[in-house]
Amino acid sequence: MLIALDAVGGDRAPREPVAGALLATRELGLQVALVGPLEILREELARHGPVPSGIELVAAGEAIGMDEAPVQAVRQKKDASINVAMELVKQGTADAVVSAGNTGAVMTAALLKLGRVRGIERPAIGAMAPYNATGMLVLDVGANADCKPSYLEQFAQMGAVYMEQVFGVANPRIGLLNIGEEAVKGNELAVEAYTRLERSGLNFVGNVEPDRFHHGPADVIVTDGFTGNVAVKVTEGVADFLFSQLKTSIMSRLRYRLAALVLRPALLEMRSRLDYGEYGGAPLLGVNGVVIIAHGRAEAQAMMNALRVAGEAASSGMLDAFRALSAKPAPASAVQSTASTSAGTTA
Amino acid sequence: MLIALDAVGGDRAPREPVAGALLATRELGLQVALVGPLEILREELARHGPVPSGIELVAAGEAIGMDEAPVQAVRQKKDASINVAMELVKQGTADAVVSAGNTGAVMTAALLKLGRVRGIERPAIGAMAPYNATGMLVLDVGANADCKPSYLEQFAQMGAVYMEQVFGVANPRIGLLNIGEEAVKGNELAVEAYTRLERSGLNFVGNVEPDRFHHGPADVIVTDGFTGNVAVKVTEGVADFLFSQLKTSIMSRLRYRLAALVLRPALLEMRSRLDYGEYGGAPLLGVNGVVIIAHGRAEAQAMMNALRVAGEAASSGMLDAFRALSAKPAPASAVQSTASTSAGTTA
Numbered sequence: 001m002l003i004a005l006d007a008v009g010g011d012r013a014p015r016e017p018v019a020g021a022l023l024a025t026r027e028l029g030l031q032v033a034l035v036g037p038l039e040i041l042r043e044e045l046a047r048h049g050p051v052p053s054g055i056e057l058v059a060a061g062e063a064i065g066m067d068e069a070p071v072q073a074v075r076q077k078k079d080a081s082i083n084v085a086m087e088l089v090k091q092g093t094a095d096a097v098v099s100a101g102n103t104g105a106v107m108t109a110a111l112l113k114l115g116r117v118r119g120i121e122r123p124a125i126g127a128m129a130p131y132n133a134t135g136m137l138v139l140d141v142g143a144n145a146d147c148k149p150s151y152l153e154q155f156a157q158m159g160a161v162y163m164e165q166v167f168g169v170a171n172p173r174i175g176l177l178n179i180g181e182e183a184v185k186g187n188e189l190a191v192e193a194y195t196r197l198e199r200s201g202l203n204f205v206g207n208v209e210p211d212r213f214h215h216g217p218a219d220v221i222v223t224d225g226f227t228g229n230v231a232v233k234v235t236e237g238v239a240d241f242l243f244s245q246l247k248t249s250i251m252s253r254l255r256y257r258l259a260a261l262v263l264r265p266a267l268l269e270m271r272s273r274l275d276y277g278e279y280g281g282a283p284l285l286g287v288n289g290v291v292i293i294a295h296g297r298a299e300a301q302a303m304m305n306a307l308r309v310a311g312e313a314a315s316s317g318m319l320d321a322f323r324a325l326s327a328k329p330a331p332a333s334a335v336q337s338t339a340s341t342s343a344g345t346t347a
Numbered sequence: 348m349l350i351a352l353d354a355v356g357g358d359r360a361p362r363e364p365v366a367g368a369l370l371a372t373r374e375l376g377l378q379v380a381l382v383g384p385l386e387i388l389r390e391e392l393a394r395h396g397p398v399p400s401g402i403e404l405v406a407a408g409e410a411i412g413m414d415e416a417p418v419q420a421v422r423q424k425k426d427a428s429i430n431v432a433m434e435l436v437k438q439g440t441a442d443a444v445v446s447a448g449n450t451g452a453v454m455t456a457a458l459l460k461l462g463r464v465r466g467i468e469r470p471a472i473g474a475m476a477p478y479n480a481t482g483m484l485v486l487d488v489g490a491n492a493d494c495k496p497s498y499l500e501q502f503a504q505m506g507a508v509y510m511e512q513v514f515g516v517a518n519p520r521i522g523l524l525n526i527g528e529e530a531v532k533g534n535e536l537a538v539e540a541y542t543r544l545e546r547s548g549l550n551f552v553g554n555v556e557p558d559r560f561h562h563g564p565a566d567v568i569v570t571d572g573f574t575g576n577v578a579v580k581v582t583e584g585v586a587d588f589l590f591s592q593l594k595t596s597i598m599s600r601l602r603y604r605l606a607a608l609v610l611r612p613a614l615l616e617m618r619s620r621l622d623y624g625e626y627g628g629a630p631l632l633g634v635n636g637v638v639i640i641a642h643g644r645a646e647a648q649a650m651m652n653a654l655r656v657a658g659e660a661a662s663s664g665m666l667d668a669f670r671a672l673s674a675k676p677a678p679a680s681a682v683q684s685t686a687s688t689s690a691g692t693t694a
Contacts, residue, residue: 142526145534179489179576187492187573210580214588226534229526230574231581233557238585241561242617249613259609266596266603270589 001031002056003310004085004094005303007044008036009063009101011296014044017100020303025054027304030311033094035060035085060084063101066296070104074112082106086113089289095314096290098281098306100298106291107143107284114288117319119326122147123286124155124225125293126162127232129214136216137163138177140225141232141282147224149192152176156202157325158285159220165316166283166309174200175208175218177227182207189224197222243271280309286322290314348378349403350657351432351441352650354391355383356410356448358643361391364447367650372401374651377658380441382407382432407431410448413643417451421459429453433460436636442661443637445628445653447645453638454490454631461635464666466673469494470633471502471572472640473509474579476561483563484510485524487572488579488629494571496539499523503549504672505632506567512663513630513656521547522555522565524574529554536571544569590618627656633669637661 003024007017014036021032033056034041041057061079064070074083082101086109088094099106107123116123124140139155140147156174163172176194178186183194185207197204208217210231223231246267250260260267281302284291290313294306350371354364361383368379380403381388388404408426411417421430429448433456435441446453454470463470471487486502487494503521510519523541525533530541532554544551555564557578570578593614597607607614628649631638637660641653 145526145532145537177577179492179573179580185492187571190492190573210577211584211587213581214584224534226526226537227574227577230524230557231577233526234560234578234581235585237558237561238582239589240558242586242589246613246617249616250610252613255609256613259606262602262606263597263610266593266599269596270593 001311001315002033002088002094003030003307003314004033004035004058004088004097005307006036006063006081006085006097006099006101006106007034007041008060008081009099009106010294010298011066011100012299013063013100014040016299017294017303018044019048019300020298020307021055022048022052023300023304024307025052028308028311030054030307031056032307033058033085033088035088036081037062058084058088064105066102068102068105070102070108073102074105074108080105080109082109083113086110086289086291089291090114096292096310098292098294098303098310100294100296100303100306103142103293103296106293110284110287110289110291114291117286117288117322117326120154120158120286120322122151122154123284124151124158125282125284126159127228127282128280129221129232129235135167136219136221138221138223138228138232139285140223141228142225143284144225146226147189149189149196152189152193152222152224153196153200154286154325155222156197156200156204156220158322159222160202161318161321161325162283162285162313163219165318165321166313169219171203172219173205173217174202175205175221177210177213177221177223177231178207179209180207181209193222239271281306283309283313288319290319348658348662349380349435349441350377350654350661351380351382351405351435351444352654353383353410353428353432353444353446353448353453354381354388355407355428356446356453357641357645358413358447359646360410360447361387363646364641364650365391366395366647367645367654368402369395369399370647370651371654372399375655375658377401377654378403379654380405380432380435382435383428384409405431405435411452413449415449415452417449417455420449421452421455427452427456429456430460433457433636433638436638437461443639443657445639445641445650445657447641447643447650447653450489450640450643453640457631457634457636457638461638464633464635464669464673467501467505467633467669469498469501470631471498471505472629472631473506474575474629475627476568476579476582482514483566483568485568485570485575485579486632487570488575489572490631491572493573494536496536496543499536499540499569499571500543500547501633501672502569503544503547503551503567505669506569507549508665508668508672509630509632509660510566512665512668513660516566518550519566520552520564521549522552522568524557524560524568524570524578525554526556527554528556540569586618628653630656630660635666637666 024030060081064073126139127141128135163169281292281294292310407428411420473486474488475482510516628639628641639657
């Protein structure tokens with residue numbers, strides 16, 4: 001198992017990706033190919049003493065910047081670290097790619113080098129929302145701003161496979177993010193997606209309202225990439241806002257400052273419950289290879305988690321299961337659907 | 348100034364609406380018509396001693412339930428409290444309606460009794476987000492799940508009027524909720540709405556990303572009713588989730604419990620910063636009358652705030668300004684736009 005790591009991508013590269021790779025080799029026994037300009041990688045590794053045997057270096061150019069136009073940059077910079085990392089997977093040298101770099105560039109490079117799984121209309125980015133023990137996968141969170149109902153059905157199928165194969169969740173519960181409980185609620189996309197999900201043969205538990213989002217009502221929540229991105233980013237924003245407000249309050253009185261010192265661990269724990277990075281990054285599902293997108297600000301621990309999940313996804317049957325999705329005969333799955341749907345909605 | 352209050356609508360009716368009305372008459376000198384079954388209103392008022400002169404009673408049937416199908420219920424229950432309240436405004440007896448009842452029913456009753464302002468394509472529900480001194484208006488938060496770009500432009504125009512006329516914000520900053528900063532980012536709706544807003548003559552400050560939503564980047568934020576509802580409800584959900592997590596942490600250790608006692612005021616203040624009710628309810632903009640929707644769980648103080656805002660909106664030039672919107676010559680506003688847009692985006 002070799003994971004190709006875009007070692008120079010992200011806001012904290014190369015420091016955090018390299019530190020994460022070292023953790024992953026030492027603590028998890030993973031093999032990691034650090035991809036980037038060799039002099040940068042060597043300099044960064046030198047800060048850590050002897051290089052473990054699980055680390056390889058693969059020469060590449062600089063990363064594509066966070067603010068660069070993805071499609072153009074991926075096409076023009078053939079030796080960009082993300083392109084070289086994808087090429088390693090394409091050639092069969094590596095089993096998965098992890099990057100904390102420009103999300104659009106990761107997606108573009110994956111589509112150009114690896115392509116889509118046959119039958120999958122659109123790849124989706126899934127975010128692991130940290131609201132229960134195993135986590136909850138929300139997708140799409142940004143790959144497709146405009147979606148058709150059929151995309152959402154495929155997101156649900158891919159999400160179910162991912163949670164089952166990589167996180168060991170049996171018969172994952174699928175929810176549809178929607179602004180009302182009833183089947184007829186929501187926009188046209190949601191109403192049509194509801195009908196499709198009901199007939200999909202998946203364990204569809206119905207609509208999930210946004211204020212229930214954080215109560216773990218499902219294992220997979222599907223939505224279009226615009227709404228999903230809003231939901232995930234609002235969550236980050238609210239948490240930031242609350243903590244900055246609390247900090248201001250605390251600093252206003254000495255007795256608050258003292259009490260806050262005592263409460264610090266509990267407050268940090270509350271904070272970490274909203275940290276998406278804890279759960280190992282966002283999978284790009286539907287491309288012909290395992291690709292995990294880490295948060296641009298991911299630290300070493302989060303990078304290690306992303307590498308771990310990449311390894312687990314690569315050694316699972318995830319990609320084969322994706323490939324089998326479009327091969328499934330529709331009538332059989334429609335028959336199966338009636339039983340599991342009614343079980344799902346009454347659950 | 349007489350405000351018609353749906354005294355039996357909402358999860359905490361008649362108790363909180365009636366208590367809010369009493370507060371509003373005593374503290375703000377407003378006149379309030381309590382609308383509902385007289386025996387219920389009299390019984391509730393009896394709990395408060397002598398009835399102030401600012402309170403009137405108007406006989407009506409029960410409220411439309413929170414779970415009833417709005418359109419059907421509003422049409423069938425002619426004497427439902429919300430229908431009678433709207434009728435008071437239609438007849439010119441009352442100047443505004445406030446209700447904490449079924450939102451769909453309030454909207455339907457308003458449309459049937461009062462109708463739309465001529466030229467306004469779709470009414471919108473605005474939520475006052477409590478993130479800075481004056482508050483920020485987000486619309487639409489649920490009236491229109493599917494929107495056209497032209498609706499969003501009108502939401503911006505109505506939002507600007509509301510913030511200017513009712514909250515005294517000069518030249519309100521208009522933002523577009525979107526998943527990227529650049530004009531080309533987002534779904535088709537957002538991209539087209541961006542172009543329209545740029546040319547609208549409004550003080551358009553560009554896209555607002557969801558994680559900046561809580562930092563007061565604009566006075567008015569426009570989006571479709573699906574996304575707006577998700578953004579507002581996710582905010583509520585995250586706050587609930589965080590506080591329940593914190594509570595569990597605090598209860599786990601004695602020293603946390605003691606520290607939390609000291610910090611309690613700061614924690615409650617943090618909590619209240621996310622309380623939409625503080626700012627006086629959600630206006631239904633674009634109908635021929637002043638209609639304010641209070642939160643279904645609104646307490647007396649929040650009900651009083653809603654009544655206050657209803658009074659301020661009714662005595663402002665808001666409705667006349669809405670009526671003037673469609674009368675505006677398009678070319679003049681297009682000329683004005685170029686100057687104020689470039690000022691806005693560089694601000």
